[in-house]
Amino acid sequence: MRLPLLALLTRGPAHGYELKQDLEKLLGAAYPQPNVGQIYVTLGRLEKSGLIEGEDVEQSGRPNKRTYRLTDAGREAVLAWFEDTAEEPRVRDEFFMKLALAPQSGMADPITLINRQRRQYLNTMRDLSKLAASEDRDNKISQLLIEGAMLHLQADLDWLERCQEELE
Template sequence: MRMPLLALLARGPAHGYELKQALEKLLGAAYPSPNIGQIYVTLGRLEKARLIEGQDVVQANRPNKRIYRLTPAGDEAVAGWFEELTDEPRVRDEVFMKLVLAPEPGRQVALINKQRRHYLNAMRDLSRIAAAEDPDNRFAHLLIEGAMLHLQADLDWLERCQEEME
């Protein structure tokens, strides 16, 4: 949550609710929306780390709000984040460990079938979310498409495992 909030603040100053709304708008319904408490806790930690600074803004008929902006250290952190490579290939896979360590072949096949049903249900859920998503929100659709492609690859891999075990 730290880096996405910093990246949003690189676009300009904002308060916590604006950041939450920006994440929801960008990522759509498929991405689990962080709760506002999590956002404010993270903003507090970022402020303590001197990556952002907050300024209280007085409002007439509402509670004061705190507007956050990046510090130079925050700018550097965001720039560094965009340069970092992400995730290595998934070699440590829990499903694979269960398959390898299952006590008998029947247990392996049952595990594959159960996992396959789980992935298919997840794909069905993502399809429903995609159909309900704003068609103009290309980032949300790309996120859903990426998740679907990962699930399809996992299904193909399960099929390969089953072939190898038979």
């Protein structure tokens, strides 16, 4: 959450609740909604490490609201973030471990494990289809996020198929 918040602040100062709303609007309902407490905690930490500066703004009849602006160090951090490539997604290692250890333990049949896992993935795929359909078609970022999830899942299903071919 740290760097997305910093990146949003490159547009100009904002307060915590604004940032939460902007993030939601950008990513759509598909992405797990950031909770506002988590955002305030993160902003506090970013301020402590000197990447942003907070300023209290008085509001009539309501508690002060704290507005944050990016520091030069914060801008550097965002630049470095965009410079870096992201890590590869990891192979589902827990299922892999089960598959590897099932014959060793003699307590589970690998094919049964694969079939069960496939059912779960297919149901998730179905949920993702539903989500894609219920989300705003024009929110490209959100649609791409869902499509990415579906393609990952498709790859997982293809891999299960390979496992089944080899282990059957």
